[in-house]
Amino acid sequence: MVDGENLGSALRRWRDRLSPLDVGLPVRARRRTAGLRREELADLAGLSVDYVVRLEQGRATTPSAQVVATLARALQLSPPERDHAYRLAGLLPPADGVVSHLVPAGVQRMLARLVDLPVGVFAADWTLLTWTPSWAALIGDPAGLPVEQRNLVRAVFGRGHAGLSSWPVRHADAGMPAALVSDLREALARYPRDAGLTALIEEVGRTSPEFRRLCREGTVGRHVSARKTIEHPVVGDVTCDCDVLTAPGSDVRLVLYSAAAGSPDAEKLEFLRVTGGRPAGDPSTPAAARPATS
Template identity: 70%
Template sequence: MGLRREELAELAGLSVDYVVRLEQGRATNPSAQVVASLARALQLEPLERDYAYRLAGLLPPQEGAISTHVPAGVQRMLARLGEFPVGVFSADWTLLSWTPAWAVLMGDPSARKHAERNLVRAVFAAGPRGLVAWPVLPDNDALNPALVADLRTALVNYPRDRGLNDLVAELRSTSAEFARLWDEGAVGPHVSTRKVIMHPQVGEVRCDCDVLTVPGCDIRLVVYTVAAGSADAEKLEFLRVTNGVCADGSSPPEPGLFSTP
């Protein structure tokens, strides 16, 4: 792909120093999460991804387990949608990838651990602020039943996924609301909603939130949009400009950086 080390590190949520140590063979035991992040950043196809796992001395994701692989086509689509805040989630609602505009609107998730990037855990265990840096106020109560319904469907599709089973067991024991919705067999589709992001730089930003699914894989795209020409659009543009996000949604390259081999 011709990515600079700094660009690869940013896309994968890793430090530049760690990427350099991987290249030089000084970091010899990368975790499955690290390999998955690098595979997404490099837009590897499934066979290439599995080879990367084996090079790291790890077993590739097995059938019956939730995939954290973001297809190359979705990665390319994200690049074209860079001006919009878009987050990519796996079947268990773990944040896998995001656009720079998502980071400036919702807070940069790159410093968060893998477990902290799970939306369901954030909503039921840590509150709506668990996954983002500041409050997000929904306009209805449809999200929580829809998330529980999604996890129930995921458990049917991936009954042997240990992480998913552990997540359900954890939330049933720590969240009375989750346990109630789970035991009631809560169902509910994701619907377009209006949300208010309480951003520390610009105050309230009112956005429409849509959840899109990708045919052929259990990937969800959460897209935030604002009405063209509105005060909210001006606020979002201000955030993009002041946080160094280019007009096409990308982060500007630093001068003098060199490409990875």
Template identity: 70%
Template sequence: MDETLGTALRRWRDRLSPIDVGRTSRPGRRAVGLRREELAELAGLSVDYVVRLEQGRATSPSAQVVASLARALQLEPVERDYAYRLAGLLPPQEGTISTHVPAGVQRMLARLGEFPVGVFSADWTLLSWTPAWAVLLGDPSARTHVERNLVRAVFAAGPSGLAAWPVLQEGDTLKPTLVADLRTALVDYPRDRGLIDLVAELRSTSAEFARLWDEGAVGLHVSARKTIVHPQVGEVTCDCDVLTVPGCDIRLVVYTAAAGSVDAEKLEFLRVTNGVSPGGSSPPGAGLFSTP
């Protein structure tokens, strides 16, 4: 019997431990690996769609859906490419930006659930995030792929941003650093149509971006102090660090606060309540490591 995308998804789902995605494997759990409901949450898809994929009734998933499933299932690059082929799609080509997050990085992030962490691709598109990120900055799951691009959000003419509420930063080093990152990415990924279009769009819509680009802006990521004006706990001041992973071109953005500080107490309160205020509800996606 020939393998299909559905049979491969079931096999990959069965082999993945709930602990690897930050879930508790309770005694008496009968499901081997991940449940369909858990995979759907992790991939940002409906349970019905995952069922139809596994049963072969959904036969034309988009490249974005396959990429989300590959991240959620922590596939190795060769397995990810195999999934694309089973879906009738071409795997990502050389010279284009990868959205692959190595399984080891995902396992590490699953154990860092207490920290707000966002995972970004080389063009600064948000790929996935921890529950603490969602409660500190607002849940990004309702945003489109285009809206999850940090550079586009930073240089937008009107109100925008990846955060649902104001984030204030000391100094003005972010913009030239982001422009420098895109310039480097364009050298590394000269055939990435999305990146080429992003640069062209920003040069035509943002005079500031165009000026920095034409000036050859350079910058290095350093630890920054940011203040999040949170609607529930007020101002939360954190250190924001950008970490890179050798061997893959992704960036981890991590927010932390000094132990014992008022800001750390606010972060802990948001984490344990999942951002739930008395009589309120938690943000969508809270309680899981999301891969939209």
């Protein structure tokens, strides 16, 4: 601290304190370090290993706010640590009174232990922040989507492709859009200074008559649960209970899909978990999930 800290040294310190188990990775024998490897951090943050190396060595000195945000999520930084990372990168930290896209460390550790379930983590503006492999297997992998398209409000009320889901989804609860609008109205009351939230509401309001109608009705509440049927191309229809949980002390929401134990839908979820949602004949499907040959 006497010599001054830079972003590279801070990243190394934060990386060294994390166990692979904290981020849902297996601990293999003969690790030379107890913390995360650079390769593991790069994978978690969606960055190249070379870029992470250059950041830590001080050769990449102007990361974008989006890069710092993804690193903060991957490293499970607290809000003060996240703000410190922004300042070390020469950036202004996110302002108070705006929607946070930081996934709390406790939620990330919980998510690492819920890896077998389809779980997505959303911000208060319903932007998808992170998800389990089982979520990608059931819904379709959103990793290839631009960040602005990973938003449930745009997916429900927008035009064209559903965005968050690669396959058609039928909602048994016809009140889900109204609940989503009500939840969004409540978020706007909590974050009136968030320009991104205001822009999202104005954008969807321009393009969706249904959204405008629901806004005029003026109901206030939170989107908490639903029953959905996903038309999966590999296993057919999968009907799940979809529950929305809010982490205490945080505005992030965990959306969990589940089915009754022993039911055909639970068996389909387990098949998708094992295969990653790929057909049984796909060469990349794990051998344990492929049909036996004579």
